[in-house]
Amino acid sequence: MNNSNITLTLPAERLFARVARQTASSVADLVIGDDRHEPAGRDFSHAFELAVSEAFTNSVTHARESATPQVVKLTFFFEQRQLVVSVHDANDPFTIETPVPDIESYPENGFGLLIIRKVMDHVTYRREGNYNIISMSKTL
Amino acid sequence: MNITETSNGAIAIVAIEGRLDALSAPELRNNRSVIDPEKTVVLNLEKLDFMNSTGLGAIVGALNQKLQPDFGIVLSCMNDDVRSVFEITNVQKLFHIFDDTAAAVEFATTRQGAHT
Numbered sequence: 467m468n469n470s471n472i473t474l475t476l477p478a479e480r481l482f483a484r485v486a487r488q489t490a491s492s493v494a495d496l497v498i499g500d501d502r503h504e505p506a507g508r509d510f511s512h513a514f515e516l517a518v519s520e521a522f523t524n525s526v527t528h529a530r531e532s533a534t535p536q537v538v539k540l541t542f543f544f545e546q547r548q549l550v551v552s553v554h555d556a557n558d559p560f561t562i563e564t565p566v567p568d569i570e571s572y573p574e575n576g577f578g579l580l581i582i583r584k585v586m587d588h589v590t591y592r593r594e595g596n597y598n599i600i601s602m603s604k605t606l
Numbered sequence: 607m608n609i610t611e612t613s614n615g616a617i618a619i620v621a622i623e624g625r626l627d628a629l630s631a632p633e634l635r636n637n638r639s640v641i642d643p644e645k646t647v648v649l650n651l652e653k654l655d656f657m658n659s660t661g662l663g664a665i666v667g668a669l670n671q672k673l674q675p676d677f678g679i680v681l682s683c684m685n686d687d688v689r690s691v692f693e694i695t696n697v698q699k700l701f702h703i704f705d706d707t708a709a710a711v712e713f714a715t716t717r718q719g720a721h722t
Contacts, residue, residue, distance in 0.1 A: 480628045487627075487656070512687045519658045523628050569696050572675070574667045577659035577695045584694045 471543050476522075478529035478536035478555065483522050486540060490518035490551065493542045497549050497606065510604065513585035517602050518551055520578040525555040525598075550603040557598055562591045609637060614711050616718060617646050623653035626661030634661075640668045640679075646718050647672075648710045652683035657691050669700060677702065677717040682710035 474489055476482040494502075494511040501507035522538055529536040539554040566580055567573035583589055586602040593599075607630035608623040618639035626634065639645045649665065665679065672678020681703045684692070692698040704710040 483628055484625070508687075512690070515656070516658060516687075516691070519627065519656075523658065523660055526628070567695075569699055572666055572670050572700060574663040574670065575659070577662060577697075581659055581691065581694055 471541060473542075474540045475537050476540070478526050478538050480523075480526055482538075483519060483526065486522040486538070487515055487519040489540070490542075491515040493544075493551075494549060497544050510606065514549060514551070514604055517582045517586050517604075518553070520582050521551075521553040521600055521602065524578050525553060525557060528557045528560070529555065530557060547606040548603050549606070550601060552599055552601045554597055554599050556596055559593050559598060560591070562589060562600065607633060609633060611637070611639060614648075615715060617648055617711050617714050619648045619650055619707060619711065621650040621653065625655055626657040626664065628658075628660040631660050631664035634664045635667055637668075641671055643671055643673045643678075645672075646674070646678060646680070646714045648680045648682055648707060648714055650682050650707045650710075651685070651688055652707070654684065654688050657688045659691070659695070662691055662695060662697055666697060666700065674717075674721060675700075677714055680704065680710045680714045682707040 472493060476485055491511055494514040498507040498510060502511060525538040536556060541552045543550045562579050564576065564579045567576040582602060586604050588603045590601045607625055610621045612619045620637060620639055622634065634640060639647050669675055669679045679701065681701050683706060702713060704713065
């Protein structure tokens, strides 16, 4: 899928997190090709799937109540062995540099962005108008 | 996600199958044995295909329900993908983790016996 864009717009609801995740897994498998059955290929696919799951869940968790239903837009792009996904929502601004949860306090949340930063090669956040865009990439 | 539960003496063995994420995590959080503070639970993760941080939070939440944080929840049989989520977040430090359920049950039984 070199130079092809795949865009998916989903309601900002938990129910659709699996659609986001399964799409991420399918896109990753597409770019991995025959290597998807090899350990490195499986690790790549799982990392990508996990990061998209975390980003989508964050968007849904922080979605604002409004008269018009909120959506989350995912855009996948593959170029020069880099698989990139951008997650776009209309929530309040945030930072991706969140502190690492203190394990000794038995935390039940706050791991999402940590996982994204750990499993992806490059993660950026930007604010465009009223929109958050988190962009994540992983190199094959 | 499917949850099946069996007993081995005083230990509940709760097997989770499928995906543990934002949609399914409440089912684990509300499981009868999980919310019982005195019940020691072995979570068998052999058939858990996928877990994200919300699922991880539900497992830590299960541990937070227990009177005995050292062995209230014991984990067994997780696959490499699930294990990676524990390791990335360092949450594996909070749990005793076994490669097979029988060993997990034996550990939980021994620890529970020492505290009664």
